[in-house]
Each structure stands twice: as C-alpha cells, then as structure tokens.
Amino acid sequence: MSTAGESITPEGLEALKAELDELEGPKRRDIAARIQRARELGDLKENAEYHQAKDDQAHLETRIAVLAERLRNAVVTEISTDESEVGFGATVKLVDEEKxxxxxxxxxxxxxxDVSSGKLSIESPVAQAIIGRRLGETVTVKTPRGDRQLKVAEIN
Incomplete structure (x- = not known):
C-alpha cells in the first residue's frame, strides 16, 4: 500500500493520530483482557470466546498497521484559501444542471x-474535474451512469 505520499488536511492528520492512539492504547488493552479472561475458562480448543477475541485482535492489528502506514505516507497539504478557484480542502457546492x-x-x-460525511477524495473523478475551476464554471464529469454537467455554484 506504499505511495509517494497521500495528501491529508491538518484536521485529517489529527483524526488519524487520535484513532491510532485509541487503537494502540485502550482498544489493544481491552482485547488483551478479553483473551486473558477467555483463557481462564479452560480448554482453548473449544473456547468460542477465546477464538473470537483472537479474531478481533487480528482485525485490530491489521487496522493499526493500515493506519500506521497512512501516517507514514501522510503529506499535510494546506487548505486552499482562494475562494475564486476550487482547490484542496475547499468546500464546493455543485449543481447538476440536468437534474x-x-x-x-x-x-x-x-x-x-467519507462520502456520507460530504468528504470527497481529491482523486475522485468529480474532484479531478473541478480542481482549478472557478465560480460559475460548468464541467463535464464522466460517471458510470453517463456524463454529468456540474456547475460550480459556491466555493468556501
């Protein structure tokens, strides 16, 4: 999963660090305690609690490794303050001209x-189409459902 560097906002970097701290600290300790309690129940071969805790531990360690890799590759990119042009970190209102x-x-x-939170990857087709565009410009974005005409209605 190595890249030359992944752009991230300063807030995104702090959130990444906070999640990693939570997983490496309290979450890791919680799973270790669950494993210990399950071991005390006896025979490990048929101990469902033990096997579930070990599976959870494996998932946790995988998530920690992914986040640590992202943190190593993170390149903090300053948020664009130019409200006349779409840039990294900008909040943009787009209007689908057809619909x-x-x-x-x-x-x-x-x-x-996180699309559900209104955070669109700078690498997405929509973002790539609107980067550098100015207020009022209309761009054509190729999507799986066909071309869409999107107008840059607001830049914050």
Missing amino acids: GREQVWTLVGAAEA
Whole structure:
C-alpha cells in the first residue's frame, strides 16, 4: 500500500493520530483482557470466546498497521484559501444542471474521504474535474451512469 505520499488536511492528520492512539492504547488493552479472561475458562480448543477475541485482535492489528502506514505516507497539504478557484480542502457546492440537484463536497485526501460525511477524495473523478475551476464554471464529469454537467455554484 506504499505511495509517494497521500495528501491529508491538518484536521485529517489529527483524526488519524487520535484513532491510532485509541487503537494502540485502550482498544489493544481491552482485547488483551478479553483473551486473558477467555483463557481462564479452560480448554482453548473449544473456547468460542477465546477464538473470537483472537479474531478481533487480528482485525485490530491489521487496522493499526493500515493506519500506521497512512501516517507514514501522510503529506499535510494546506487548505486552499482562494475562494475564486476550487482547490484542496475547499468546500464546493455543485449543481447538476440536468437534474437541478445540489451537492456539497469538501475535497480531502483519499485517506480521509467519507462520502456520507460530504468528504470527497481529491482523486475522485468529480474532484479531478473541478480542481482549478472557478465560480460559475460548468464541467463535464464522466460517471458510470453517463456524463454529468456540474456547475460550480459556491466555493468556501
């Protein structure tokens, strides 16, 4: 999963560090305690609690490794303050000219993207199409459902 560097906002970096601290500290200790309690129940071969705790531990350690790798590759990219042009970290209101629907996206690094929270990866087709565009411009975005005409209605 190594990359030359993943852009991340300063807030995204802090959230990444906080999640990693939580997993490496309290969560890891909780699972270790669960494993210890399950061991005390006796025979490990048929101990479902023990096997579940070990599975949870494996998932936790995998998540820690992924986050640690992201942290090593993170390149803090300052948020664009130019409200006349779409840039990294900008919050943009787009209007689908065909359907009239409005969408509001904040452009962030891939590691912190979360569509349900309105955070769109800078690597996504929509973000790639609107980067560098100015207020009022309309862009064509190729999507699996066909081309969409999106107008940059607001930049914050």
